[in-house]
Amino acid sequence: MSVDSKQINKLLGEHKIRPTKIRKAIAGLLFDGRDKHVSVDDVIALARARDVKTSVASVYNTLNQFAAAGLLRRIAVDGGRAFFDTNLSDHHHFYFEDEERLEDIPGNAIEISGLPKLPKGRQIKSVDVTIRL
Amino acid sequence: MSVDSKQINKLLGEHKIRPTKIRKAIAGLLFDGRDKHVSVDDVIALARARDVKTSVASVYNTLNQFAAAGLLRRIAVDGGRAFFDTNLSDHHHFYFEDEERLEDIPGNAIEISGLPKLPKGRQIKSVDVTIRL
């Protein structure tokens, strides 16, 4: 829960992201050891709640940079807003349609078999399973 | 390929959709026996190509109504635009990221096992598998 500034610097450094003030602040909000699925608005609200002063554009910039660097995984589940997942392990999701909320499916429960042969010259980037509830 | 007007009327009737002129025209563009994954812009282009005069709002209205009635399945694969799938069978998709295009995964190849127990009081609305390439 308490986020060590050293850890954050290390994390950003390892991903070749310059540890600026707002990047560290947003990283601190997100990487607290808990798995999260946040929208841009969630992050803006988190920032406000902790008196991190920033702009909407910077939140977009930062989340996009983190996703590009592999610090976050972007998930598109419905039209409208994107979610960013702090859980980078190979896993799948429940989507609660009425709450517009994602939740990790526990463990490595799901097995997918019978993957078809791929169109030639293609390779899998990811396999996404979403169970809508 | 040639779309019988009688069939279209029957199809719409069975789904309790009044067979108006533009609904029949759009149904005719979509339900030709081939499986399709179309965006709103695709439908507008198809309509233009066949001299079906309509409006953007009507295309949205019609596709949404068809989806609500179960004549189309709406698929959200990335942010941005929605796709509407004319293939109503239980199936999954390849998504070609560079082309922003969906393709059905042939047959009932994919099997999913190890579905976790659901949060209480919930039931599955759908299980969506997307293989990104």
Added chain:
DNA sequence: ATACTTTTTAGAATAATTCTAAATTGAGAA
């Protein structure tokens, strides 16, 4: 044809996101 309801439509509005270009920050050099 008349009356009434539903649909269609152009354009305005909204929402999520990206872009622009100016101000600020920050890292290294002097």
Added chain:
DNA sequence: TTCTCAATTTAGAATTATTCTAAAAAGTAT
């Protein structure tokens, strides 16, 4: 330190997808 310059941040404009509004057109029933 102060200077320099590139990288970052930001407010607001722009873009894109979609929905809304409210007036006109079409469809249905009498």
